[in-house]
Amino acid sequence: MISEDGPDGPDGPDGPDGPEDPDDAAKNPAGAAPDQERTAQPTPERPTPGRTPGRLARPVRGRLADGRELLYFSDADAAGPAGKARGPGGDPGESGGDPGGPGGETGGAGGAAAAAPPVAPPEDPRDLPARPDASELRYDPLTGEWVSFAAHRQARTHLPPADECPLCPSRDGQPTEVPAADYDVVVFENRFPSFGPLQVNPVSEPRLGAVSPAHGRCEVIAFGAGHADSFGDLGPVRARTVVEAWAQRTAELSAMPGVEQVFAFENRGADIGVTLHHPHGQIYAYPYVPVRALTHLARAVAHRERTGRNLMGDILEFELGAGERVVERGEHWTVLVPFAARMPIEAHVVPNRHVGSLDELSAAERAELAAVYLRLLRTVDALYATPTPYIAAWFQAPTRHPDRAEARLHLQLTSPRRAENKLKYLAGSEAAMGAFIGDVTPESTAERLRQAAARIGARA
Ligand SMILES: [Zn+2]
Numbered sequence: 001m002i003s004e005d006g007p008d009g010p011d012g013p014d015g016p017d018g019p020e021d022p023d024d025a026a027k028n029p030a031g032a033a034p035d036q037e038r039t040a041q042p043t044p045e046r047p048t049p050g051r052t053p054g055r056l057a058r059p060v061r062g063r064l065a066d067g068r069e070l071l072y073f074s075d076a077d078a079a080g081p082a083g084k085a086r087g088p089g090g091d092p093g094e095s096g097g098d099p100g101g102p103g104g105e106t107g108g109a110g111g112a113a114a115a116a117p118p119v120a121p122p123e124d125p126r127d128l129p130a131r132p133d134a135s136e137l138r139y140d141p142l143t144g145e146w147v148s149f150a151a152h153r154q155a156r157t158h159l160p161p162a163d164e165c166p167l168c169p170s171r172d173g174q175p176t177e178v179p180a181a182d183y184d185v186v187v188f189e190n191r192f193p194s195f196g197p198l199q200v201n202p203v204s205e206p207r208l209g210a211v212s213p214a215h216g217r218c219e220v221i222a223f224g225a226g227h228a229d230s231f232g233d234l235g236p237v238r239a240r241t242v243v244e245a246w247a248q249r250t251a252e253l254s255a256m257p258g259v260e261q262v263f264a265f266e267n268r269g270a271d272i273g274v275t276l277h278h279p280h281g282q283i284y285a286y287p288y289v290p291v292r293a294l295t296h297l298a299r300a301v302a303h304r305e306r307t308g309r310n311l312m313g314d315i316l317e318f319e320l321g322a323g324e325r326v327v328e329r330g331e332h333w334t335v336l337v338p339f340a341a342r343m344p345i346e347a348h349v350v351p352n353r354h355v356g357s358l359d360e361l362s363a364a365e366r367a368e369l370a371a372v373y374l375r376l377l378r379t380v381d382a383l384y385a386t387p388t389p390y391i392a393a394w395f396q397a398p399t400r401h402p403d404r405a406e407a408r409l410h411l412q413l414t415s416p417r418r419a420e421n422k423l424k425y426l427a428g429s430e431a432a433m434g435a436f437i438g439d440v441t442p443e444s445t446a447e448r449l450r451q452a453a454a455r456i457g458a459r460a
Helices: 076-084 151-155 238-255 293-307 311-322 363-381 428-433 443-460
Strands: 062-063 069-073 136-140 145-149 187-189 211-213 218-220 261-268 280-286 326-329 334-338 344-352 392-397 410-415 418-419
Touching: 076 238, 151 428, 151 443, 187 238, 187 293, 238 261, 238 363, 261 311, 293 311, 293 392, 311 334, 311 344, 326 363, 326 443, 334 363, 344 363, 344 443, 363 392, 363 410, 363 443
Parallel strands: none
Antiparallel strands: 062 069, 069 187, 136 145, 136 211, 187 218, 218 280, 261 280, 261 392, 326 334, 334 344, 344 410, 392 410
């Protein structure tokens, strides 16, 4: 409702799974996609043009009681031997990476466990109902957009008390979505997904009246076991683990049949509509290229045809030349407030090298990203005395689109907060026409961010 990016779709912002049964699960009637059989595009098997994945993390894999996949990413694996070794069965009360618990043998103190073989994770002791059927996609011929209807999502958990948090590690008598005593970063399939669980057929031919099963996948990524933390509270090693998890998920989801776009994002703060306080983000694998990503791609292709140059490369050059909207310039990344920023707080994190997706980043780029991104989140939180709600959205090149080579990976962080106690609401012009009217100049936003960064830098 607040962001034009609309990452949460018509169901409102997303929360991951909870204890309720999806008893009003949306039933996707058989034959709901009449033109499935004659749908010829996009072809899932088409090779991905120009994709050169870097090194990928090797998570420990498990299954939840209803068959959903669960993956543990370890700080030690992400950061190498200097990282802290801790398996999914580790005990947070014991220092030194004690290997005890079902997820043990991931290494001892000193963290020489980066190359430790995967171990069996703890089993999920719950008795869960069967997973709901896929939601339904309907085509809007007025806008050319698909809309996902997931009635079962009405049953999902909404701001549960801390002792019922489904993202906290499991305790005796209190099983959660994470059947381990502790974890670093965990990813699992959403129990009430807007897309998936099946990934079989491409979406139907877009035309008036078209419906299609909402294939794809929705995953939850929990940034740590600490319920009261936020991403900005994480240390640099943990931030790097999250980056590695994003990269690994991007590569794996992109390779799944029918997945056209992988979108990692975080909604932070109840004002954005977050339904769980535990620090977490989400990763959507869409069965089509969403309209915003298509727009970016079309603009980049048009720019290439007109100038022979890459659009984001020219934007970066333009911003570095002007300088006044640049918040931070690193060796591998640039943080800037865009020339025509729509939201009261908006910052883009752009790789200096042309790269399409997170899995294509080099080790040095991932390391600097973890530091730059943490600094940006802490900077945003230094603007006001209380935490600022935000949406952090990764724009990646579509997985198989023939023009994907023109799309450059970047993060867009936006917040509707325009004053200590004021939020920008998208009303008539923005919500209905998509015509934005800015409240503050991008130059003043950049200056405030630079000043806040200097303040936290001075405190550190
Ligand atoms: Zn929690």
